[in-house]
Amino acid sequence: MAVKERKFVKANARQETKVEVTPRTKEERRQKATGKRIAAFVFWILALACEVAFILTLNKTLYIEKNMLYWQLGFLIVDAILVIVGAQFWKRANDVDPASEENKLKFFLWNQMGLIAAAVCLAPLVILLITNKDLDKKTKNILLPVAAAALVIAGLFSWDWNPMSEEEMTQTITEYSGDTVYYTRFGKSYHLNPDCQALQNSSIVFEGTIQEALDAGRHDPCDFCVKQ
Template identity: 35%
Template sequence: MAKKKITKVEEGTSSQAEPKKFVPTEEAKGKATRLRVIAGLLWLLALGAQAGAIALLFKQPVNMMWIIILIAVDLALAVSGSILWKKSNRLDPASKSNKFMFFMQSQLGLVVAVIAFLPFIIFVLGSKNIDAKQKGILGGIAAVALVIAGITGVDFNPPSVEEYTEQTARVEELTGKNEVYWTKSGSKYHLYDDCHSINRDATTEIFAGTVAKARELKNITELCKFCENRSVKEKEAVPVSEPEAESILEGVLETIEE
């Protein structure tokens, strides 16, 4: 038997491409920037309210009512700023590649809450112009405000570029496009608008958009398992086309002949 020619085939690059990194749209970036500017201004005003409350501690007689009002204003401004800041992060999330910067961008509301109330509490406790009862009242109110502002400022499920990339890639892998469905009261996004979880008598409106849009508008982070399993089963059950079947058959016959 004649010696056969052996042709070495070099291993090429993997056919499975890396998921395309999530990049927010220019519109989303613009909205995020505006929200962050407004949040920053609100936080500055909150610090101003705190400064005013601290200044009143040094004026005799100490006006408790105005100090409490300024604490309430401080709280309202700090909370409003945190809500806007977290919304901006859903539009333009940070990357986890830099852990410190990711924490600062994601949890800046918590940091601001501490700055907006802790100095006042320290001044109250060290003030010689108010008695123990007044210290207890003002310190207690400020402490409660700090807790409220802190909880509001914390993002317990902060968005990230990596998370958006992974979620979008999964949806595109299953459906071939970046489009999902959700409802006003839903907590998951869906691949099918006829999914029994959302297509019910009680549902009046179904929204369609990208994964990022679902996160922006509803802060939805989870894919419906029913839709995911349905898509996987449909992909597995896709029939082989006639040309593909003929090609497979020819390959089998050639293998047998060899």
């Protein structure tokens, strides 16, 4: 089978020579992640606004004369989308500035802020729809499944399935300092060998430092590369 032609792209185009990588200080990591954390909270606040708008239409405090059901569906869907987008910003911030795993509870809560946001912004709507006695059956039969699906989907997309700890990041950077690593646009791992079999079908391969790979959310070393 012919090997697919690949293009190697530098993760940092301005970096021409190999750089010895040292772990960032806590302050440097925090500064680099701040913008992403702010963006996450902005999206979550907007999601809360959609939640409030839905509740106001549900109890008829906010009256929309035409297409009320469509407005309510819109608030639900946009609410879920905003939660998910906010969670992606939060996860990218954690790629740059991960929490310490010394405190297991704090580590879990910090990494699963997206899931918490999904619960806060969507779970109350499901409960309200279940307990609402005044809503007509047809409307409830439409809104309730959509709200439940929005909660589940937002929760799944907001969950951080493979969070890295501060200690793991420091150890990884120290171990691979000075090495060039490789990763793809949709892959989950970083590779030590540019000719790794897992990279053969990727048309674009990014190359850079281990820090750049971790910043891109590639936390795991490729199993094939590690065995070599």
